[in-house]
Amino acid sequence: MPSLPKVENWRDVLALCLVLLGLQQVGSAGLIEAKARIAPLLIDRAWDRSLESQQRAVKPWPWADTWPVGKLHAPSVGIELPVLYGDSGNVLAFGPGYSPRSSPPDQRGLTVISGHRDTHFAPLADIHLDEVLQLEGMTGALRLFRVNDIRVVxxxxxxxxxxxxxxGLMLVTCYPFDALSVNGPLRYVVHAEPLVNESALSQVRESYPF
Structure with a gap:
């Protein structure tokens, strides 16, 4: 093994440390960028395979601790995202996460989905009352909702x-959207009620061609 060059003084040590630190940072940045680009493609593919298999959980990569369980559409603010199982920090780094304590996306009950305010759920800042959301489950079943309450908790x-x-459907993210600090105590909560009236559903389908 070739020997390292002799370090003559503390300035050489400092310079060497700075070079190594710079190389590490460049490598880390490249890895993060690669993950940011590739992960959504793998999650989309896993979602498509879940739909094909009718409710079979498909992990986006073998060591993933989550998998897509639904897809959320909010056309007025440009949200069209797979929803992942779980709402831990590791899960939310890759997309909105469904709380296992709530009802699954394709079943009756209250479905709760969380997301980061500065990435996937940033568009919630522009959502308004009476806007229509769609939630698709792993069986392919679709549920439509109308936003009926927005508040800060x-x-x-x-x-x-x-x-x-x-x-109904509850979407949760941190607040304010432009906060510089993380993990603050405020939450922005969007609640949407189910649309079950056929007349209302017909009007929605004409206005929102999902």
């Missing part, structure tokens, strides 16, 4: 309750 004073006696 201070988790120091109030916990976000998941009541499966309720029926």
């Amino acid at each position: 201070d988790t120091r004073k109030e916990q976000i309750q998941i009541d499966n006696a309720d029926t």
